Amino acid sequence: MSAVDEKRPDRRRISGRRILADFKVYSRGYMRDRIGLFFGLIFPVILILIFGAIFSGTGTGKVTVYVQNLDQGPFPTPQADIGAQFIDALNSSGTLDVVVVSPSEDFARYLANHSASDGIVIPQGFSSSYLERQPINITVYGNPSSSSSGIVAGTVVGISNGFNLQLFEGTSVIGVDQATVSSQQTQYIDFLIPGLIGFSILVNPMFSLVNISSEYKKNKLFKQLSLTPLTKMEWLASKVMWYIVLSAASFLLMVAVGVAAFGAHITLTVWIIPFLILGPTLFAAMGMLVGTVSKNPETAGVVGNIVTFPMMFLAGTFFPISIMPGWLQSIAHVLPLFYVIEGLNNVMVYDNIPGALFDIAVVAALTAAFFVAAVILFKWRED
Numbered sequence: 001m002s003a004v005d006e007k008r009p010d011r012r013r014i015s016g017r018r019i020l021a022d023f024k025v026y027s028r029g030y031m032r033d034r035i036g037l038f039f040g041l042i043f044p045v046i047l048i049l050i051f052g053a054i055f056s057g058t059g060t061g062k063v064t065v066y067v068q069n070l071d072q073g074p075f076p077t078p079q080a081d082i083g084a085q086f087i088d089a090l091n092s093s094g095t096l097d098v099v100v101v102s103p104s105e106d107f108a109r110y111l112a113n114h115s116a117s118d119g120i121v122i123p124q125g126f127s128s129s130y131l132e133r134q135p136i137n138i139t140v141y142g143n144p145s146s147s148s149s150g151i152v153a154g155t156v157v158g159i160s161n162g163f164n165l166q167l168f169e170g171t172s173v174i175g176v177d178q179a180t181v182s183s184q185q186t187q188y189i190d191f192l193i194p195g196l197i198g199f200s201i202l203v204n205p206m207f208s209l210v211n212i213s214s215e216y217k218k219n220k221l222f223k224q225l226s227l228t229p230l231t232k233m234e235w236l237a238s239k240v241m242w243y244i245v246l247s248a249a250s251f252l253l254m255v256a257v258g259v260a261a262f263g264a265h266i267t268l269t270v271w272i273i274p275f276l277i278l279g280p281t282l283f284a285a286m287g288m289l290v291g292t293v294s295k296n297p298e299t300a301g302v303v304g305n306i307v308t309f310p311m312m313f314l315a316g317t318f319f320p321i322s323i324m325p326g327w328l329q330s331i332a333h334v335l336p337l338f339y340v341i342e343g344l345n346n347v348m349v350y351d352n353i354p355g356a357l358f359d360i361a362v363v364a365a366l367t368a369a370f371f372v373a374a375v376i377l378f379k380w381r382e383d
Helices: 003-007 016-032 034-054 082-091 107-113 126-131 147-168 188-218 221-225 232-262 270-293 297-314 326-332 336-350 353-377
Strands: 063-069 096-101 119-122 136-141 174-179
Touching: 016 232, 034 188, 034 232, 063 082, 063 107, 063 147, 082 096, 082 119, 082 126, 082 147, 096 147, 107 119, 107 136, 126 136, 136 147, 147 174, 188 221, 188 232, 188 270, 188 297, 188 336, 232 270, 232 353, 270 297, 270 336, 270 353, 297 326, 297 336, 336 353
Parallel strands: 063 096, 063 119, 136 174
Antiparallel strands: 119 136
């Protein structure tokens, strides 16, 4: 123990009073920084207004659709299995990425548990009805205000017309019924708000802690702080506290603007709180880690951008990852921000609590790992 530590026997004990004192000092300085406040609170709202005004749920690429085939036979020949042929036609359409669901599943619940609204159910007796020219309907699940649901419904209608034309010269044998998982119709703004909340949770603590930690190290301010009773754990905890408060304020502001300006359908529950606490803690620790291990502020800024920008654009911030190519979706699933945004979507849009609990567990594990690494590698004094 150093001579300084010997004079302060409580130095190694975490003090809530010291954390609160540093929190007050830092928050006051942040509130006086107009640029920081603009990017922390106002800029995400501007993005909501811009993207909400421009887009209405449009997207490109294949749409993931869940298909349940209840027509299980038995069939005298493979050619008599019309349900399987219909699924093959869906796969070959070029617009749908088909995921087959077991016939034993409760299909509506399955869609909700997978945070999805697009699905197709092929009914029991589909093949025999088709071959006997008896009218039968395929059920298409979706939300009328979603462009992806329009693509699914249009594809099913087109393929059904093709099947009707193939054997029966256009006689309407296969029809389409519309169904929804819930009465609430989702729209683009409903998904944009959780994405931009995640954007705010990422950007504010990440960039700030990268800059602060690298600048403090360069200017020997950490060395000066080491002469005070404040410990490095307390210093980092006070910064995390501030970004939790800032994220909560940004969350309330964005939800209010989304609901007031665009009529967003947002579910507010206590399950949002873990993401507003764990998210800022995770990215504050990541920012601290990047700034600490970088040799100078310029290098820290570059590394911070390399870490941050892929998450901003590939984790579902502005567009759902379902419209991305498969290889990009695989990359998205290794990004920490993906689980924050996916969790917020599960809670605020889909009311999928089991899915949200998985996301909370992932974010909590990542937060613990990065926070411990940041504390271990963070040094008041350079060797």
